[in-house]
Amino acid sequence: MSLTYEDVIAKYEPVLGLEVHVELNTHSKMFCGCATVFGAEPNTQTCPVCLGMPGALPVVNEKAIESSILIGLALHCSVTPFSRFSRKNYFYPDMPKNFQISQYDEPICVNGYVDVEIETDEGPKQFRVEIERVHMEEDTGKSLHVGGATGRIHGADYSLLDFNRAGIPLVEIVTKIVPGTGKYAPEVAKAYVAELRDILRSLGVSDVRMEQGSLRCDANVSLRLIGAETLGTRSETKNVNSLRSVERAVRGEMIRHAELLNKGARVVQETRHFQEDTGLTRSGRSKEQAEDYRYFPEPDLVPVEPDAEWIEKLRASLPEQPTLRRKRLQEEWSVPDKEMAAMINADALDIVEATVKLGADPTRARGWWLGEISRLANEKDVAIADLAISPADVAEIVSLVSKGELTDQLARQVVEGAISGEGKPAQVMESRGLKVVSDESSLMAAIENAIAAQPETAEKVRNGHIPAAGALIGAVMKETKGQADAARVRELLLAHLGQ
Amino acid sequence: MIRLSAHEMASALEAGETTSEKLTQEHLDRISSVDADVHAFLYVDTEGALAQARGVDAARKNGEKVGPLAGVPLALKDVMVQKGVPTTAGSKILEGWRPPYDATVVKKLKDAGIVILGKTNMDEFAMGSSTENSAYGPTHNPWDLSRIPGGSGGGSSASLAAFEAPLAIGTDTGGSIRQPAAVTGTVGVKPTYGGVSRYGLIAFSSSLDQAGPCARTVLDAALLHEVIAGHDTHDATSIDAPVPQVVKAARDGNVKGMKIGVVKELNGDGYQAGVRSRFEESLELLAKAGAEIVEVSCPNFEYALAAYYLIAPSECSSNLARFDAMRYGIRVGDENGASAESVMNLTREVGFGREVKRRIILGTYALSSGYYDAYYGSAQKVRTLIMNDFTKAFETADVLVSPTCPTTAFKIGEKANDPLAMYLNDIATIPVNMAGIGGMSVPCGLAPEDGLPVGFQIMAPAMQDQRMYSVGAALEASLLTEWGAPLLSRIPALGGAK
Numbered sequence: 001m002s003l004t005y006e007d008v009i010a011k012y013e014p015v016l017g018l019e020v021h022v023e024l025n026t027h028s029k030m031f032c033g034c035a036t037v038f039g040a041e042p043n044t045q046t047c048p049v050c051l052g053m054p055g056a057l058p059v060v061n062e063k064a065i066e067s068s069i070l071i072g073l074a075l076h077c078s079v080t081p082f083s084r085f086s087r088k089n090y091f092y093p094d095m096p097k098n099f100q101i102s103q104y105d106e107p108i109c110v111n112g113y114v115d116v117e118i119e120t121d122e123g124p125k126q127f128r129v130e131i132e133r134v135h136m137e138e139d140t141g142k143s144l145h146v147g148g149a150t151g152r153i154h155g156a157d158y159s160l161l162d163f164n165r166a167g168i169p170l171v172e173i174v175t176k177i178v179p180g181t182g183k184y185a186p187e188v189a190k191a192y193v194a195e196l197r198d199i200l201r202s203l204g205v206s207d208v209r210m211e212q213g214s215l216r217c218d219a220n221v222s223l224r225l226i227g228a229e230t231l232g233t234r235s236e237t238k239n240v241n242s243l244r245s246v247e248r249a250v251r252g253e254m255i256r257h258a259e260l261l262n263k264g265a266r267v268v269q270e271t272r273h274f275q276e277d278t279g280l281t282r283s284g285r286s287k288e289q290a291e292d293y294r295y296f297p298e299p300d301l302v303p304v305e306p307d308a309e310w311i312e313k314l315r316a317s318l319p320e321q322p323t324l325r326r327k328r329l330q331e332e333w334s335v336p337d338k339e340m341a342a343m344i345n346a347d348a349l350d351i352v353e354a355t356v357k358l359g360a361d362p363t364r365a366r367g368w369w370l371g372e373i374s375r376l377a378n379e380k381d382v383a384i385a386d387l388a389i390s391p392a393d394v395a396e397i398v399s400l401v402s403k404g405e406l407t408d409q410l411a412r413q414v415v416e417g418a419i420s421g422e423g424k425p426a427q428v429m430e431s432r433g434l435k436v437v438s439d440e441s442s443l444m445a446a447i448e449n450a451i452a453a454q455p456e457t458a459e460k461v462r463n464g465h466i467p468a469a470g471a472l473i474g475a476v477m478k479e480t481k482g483q484a485d486a487a488r489v490r491e492l493l494l495a496h497l498g499q
Numbered sequence: 500m501i502r503l504s505a506h507e508m509a510s511a512l513e514a515g516e517t518t519s520e521k522l523t524q525e526h527l528d529r530i531s532s533v534d535a536d537v538h539a540f541l542y543v544d545t546e547g548a549l550a551q552a553r554g555v556d557a558a559r560k561n562g563e564k565v566g567p568l569a570g571v572p573l574a575l576k577d578v579m580v581q582k583g584v585p586t587t588a589g590s591k592i593l594e595g596w597r598p599p600y601d602a603t604v605v606k607k608l609k610d611a612g613i614v615i616l617g618k619t620n621m622d623e624f625a626m627g628s629s630t631e632n633s634a635y636g637p638t639h640n641p642w643d644l645s646r647i648p649g650g651s652g653g654g655s656s657a658s659l660a661a662f663e664a665p666l667a668i669g670t671d672t673g674g675s676i677r678q679p680a681a682v683t684g685t686v687g688v689k690p691t692y693g694g695v696s697r698y699g700l701i702a703f704s705s706s707l708d709q710a711g712p713c714a715r716t717v718l719d720a721a722l723l724h725e726v727i728a729g730h731d732t733h734d735a736t737s738i739d740a741p742v743p744q745v746v747k748a749a750r751d752g753n754v755k756g757m758k759i760g761v762v763k764e765l766n767g768d769g770y771q772a773g774v775r776s777r778f779e780e781s782l783e784l785l786a787k788a789g790a791e792i793v794e795v796s797c798p799n800f801e802y803a804l805a806a807y808y809l810i811a812p813s814e815c816s817s818n819l820a821r822f823d824a825m826r827y828g829i830r831v832g833d834e835n836g837a838s839a840e841s842v843m844n845l846t847r848e849v850g851f852g853r854e855v856k857r858r859i860i861l862g863t864y865a866l867s868s869g870y871y872d873a874y875y876g877s878a879q880k881v882r883t884l885i886m887n888d889f890t891k892a893f894e895t896a897d898v899l900v901s902p903t904c905p906t907t908a909f910k911i912g913e914k915a916n917d918p919l920a921m922y923l924n925d926i927a928t929i930p931v932n933m934a935g936i937g938g939m940s941v942p943c944g945l946a947p948e949d950g951l952p953v954g955f956q957i958m959a960p961a962m963q964d965q966r967m968y969s970v971g972a973a974l975e976a977s978l979l980t981e982w983g984a985p986l987l988s989r990i991p992a993l994g995g996a997k
Binding site: 048051052053054055056057058059060087089091093096097098099153154157159161292294295296299300301302 | 579580586588593596598599600602697698699700701702704705706732733734735736813814816817820821822823825826827836838839840843863866867868871875
């Protein structure tokens with residue numbers, strides 16, 4: 001009974017709309033001087049302004065304006081010469097003033113685009129996602145609803161409020177509707193958010209950590225019959241906290257909408273919450289009776305009127321676009337398409353580049369980060385960047401291997417040791433006693449021992465059955481605790497046995 | 500001592516004839532003896548004031564340089580937050596709240612060594628023209644205790660007229676400094692919008708609110724003006740420019756060659772006869788002092804009151820949303836697992852008075868989707884028209900003048916159930932706020948029919964506040980010559996004052 005994705009796309013065309021909220025990484029909040037450190041003790045980063053105390057007034061953080069302009073420019077938007085803040089009025093316990101200061105009908109940047117490339121059945125294909133607006137606003141506080149079944153305010157026994165987040169500068173990036181993606185809608189949505197994240201990271205304006213909420217995506221999805229002109233009713237899915245979830249949420253909503261439409265039921269225009277465990281969405285508040293936010297221009301602030309000279313200065317300071325950078329690095333490092341995609345997917349580009357900059361061979365650097373290190377990161381369920389091993393460590397290991405001071409196998413132990421917090425590669429080698437045994441006389445002694453222990457195997461090798469040498473080499477490696485260079489052992493062994 | 504001007508008190512302190520502690524104690528004693536009748540104060544900070552006074556005395560004794568008003572006491576309108584001192588804005592919803600910070604104005608007062616005696620009564624959240632909307636009972640006009648002292652800053656003006664304080668801070672959104680000054684025979688100044696920081700002023704209508712000085716003489720107001728004015732990085736709407744030289748203007752009081760424009764629309768029908776006659780006499784005195792009197796027309800002032808009652812309630816509906824029982828103030832109904840929403844509703848139901856609720860509802864409606872353009876949008880257009888009227892009038896005249904209010908002080912209770920009649924009292928003061936310019940009220944005599952004070956309003960272009968002081972001081976000097984003594988020397992003695 002449940003529809004397959006193929007059933008959905010055979011009949012319907014999805015239309016996307018994506019709203020991304022980005023927490024800027026300014027040192028102070030949007031309208032006051034409070035610190036913005038993530039994870040601080042609740043209510044320690046607050047003041048009369050961000051607590052909405054009577055009499056307190058907001059003052060715009062100029063750095064936040066600068067970041068917003070940079071974002072707009074990087075997304076090919078025009079920066080408006082005059083923009084304003086408005087008040088969005090609604091009551092909620094974690095919103096100190098019971099209005100949010102937000103740009104409304106006069107945003108700081110408008111009309112841009114982001115090009116994303118995804119893998120299709122016909123090979124790589126580019127889609128253009130048009131940006132309607134980039135605007136600034138302040139974040140709300142955080143509520144923790146305790147008790148009750150749902151973890152939501154209704155039915156909770158009590159709620160705790162943390163205002164550390166209240167007033168953190170947010171930039172909201174809103175796309176125009178994105179039609180024409182067809183069956184690739186989920187991939188385009190994911191690629192768009194990924195691309196946006198890369199752009200924002202390259203600008204250095206945000207930590208862009210989806211899992212910490214510094215980048216949050218609301219995915220609007222609607223369906224219409226293929227060939228239809230009018231848009232279907234959309235749902236807005238929130239709580240989408242990873243790139244993978246973006247894709248799953250869009251796909252899930254497409255199926256849910258199609259099931260409703262096929263039954264002749266109506267899609268309700270509402271906010272839905274994505275659930276990571278099931279990949280499904282749950283109904284939030286209905287927007288059918290659109291809430292009236294009674295927007296009006298914020299009288300406590302003056303309009304934002306950035307001068308043209310400043311904008312041009314910021315434009316000139318824009319970093320290399322992530323897509324161009326990727327193309328450049330792929331060429332410089334001669335990476336095949338598939339491996340490049342894997343590296344981007346693993347979010348390893350920055351770290352590999354940093355390692356290469358420290359002198360490591362690109363292929364080897366990539367090999368370590370995507371191989372052993374990624375495996376260990378997966379085991380620990382953390383990002384490679386969060387492991388206790390740095391690009392400098394990896395560059396050093398690569399260099400030691402190329403100098404023959406470590407074998408690949410020993411190097412793996414060094415990596416493991418470094419990640420376990422045993423220190424820098426040299427310290428790990430020292431404390432674990434890891435070093436290639438290059439003293440040939442001790443190698444020869446081990447070889448003699450191996451031959452003495454397995455005379456029949458040695459005889460086979462003497463008679464030209466080379467593959468049998470493996471068992472003898474294994475014995476030597478075992479005796480030298482893996483610290484010998486296996487290739488050298490093989491050479492010595494074969495020579496000794498007259499091969 | 501308490502009947503001297505602030506300037507005279509400062510001179511006595513400087514000359515070592517008295518100490519700030521003694522001066523402060525005299526005022527505290529006066530408050531103890533008369534405030535049961537006047538009810539100008541919501542909170543008297545006896546300990547804090549005396550401690551501050553001793554600090555100034557010590558500084559003076561040590562030869563430290565102190566400001567021109569150092570050691571002089573002042574009454575602070577309860578809409579200004581003062582760290583650790585109960586601040587209610589005349590509302591029950593803030594009962595018991597002690598602010599964790601000082602308003603910029605308060606900080607400047609403290610830095611200048613001005614002694615803050617306590618917090619004065621006001622209409623709740625500055626909404627009203629009589630202080631009858633205070634949750635803590637009305638203030639009585641020292642000229643006649645059965646009458647209102649004006650509003651919203653009736654406590655501040657009454658404290659001056661009752662000699663409980665020589666200086667006071669008021670705030671003026673539609674006339675809340677000037678109208679109380681007019682009906683109590685005191686001086687009140689609304690500076691140019693942005694001239695004095697609003698940081699720490701509990702907002703009623705952000706685009707109209709402006710704090711200013713209240714005093715018994717024009718020079719005292721000017722001295723206080725220079726203390727509290729100036730750019731503040733905590734207020735984005737604060738003007739980053741030098742403070743107009745108001746003290747100099749007040750000392751000179753020179754109007755020779757000045758063109759004074761009488762606003763045709765702010766006189767005539769609806770203005771009490773005695774108000775008009777005193778106003779006319781004042782014009783003659785100014786002409787004698789060398790000013791040229793001309794008539795100007797501001798045709799769009801007719802719409803000012805209506806537009807004001809859309810803009811101010813709209814902004815207040817949003818500004819007052821923060822009073823939700825979550826972080827400060829009273830909390831009602833937080834029992835038996837009541838929801839946050841229910842606690843918010845009950846707290847606001849109990850915590851706000853009728854006039855505040857009326858304006859919140861009015862403003863919420865005016866900002867609603869579908870009505871915004873017709874109400875808030877149109878009101879903003881009227882505001883532009885009023886500004887244009889002023890701009891045009893100031894091409895002809897250096898300052899504009901009118902009676903401050905259409906009538907003298909009315910009886911307590913007289914208009915309490917007729918909000919429209921109450922609103923009309925601000926008809927002459929509101930255009931100034933709508934345009935963001937400066938306005939001043941100086942006493943110009945008593946209306947013959949009721950023996951109550953009449954106010955003379957002076958309006959100057961933005962950032963030309965000194966012009967009001969020139970005219971105000973000239974008028975004050977001429978009237979003093981006429982009368983032989985200040986107007987307040989004629990105020991009836993209060994019960995406890997012998």
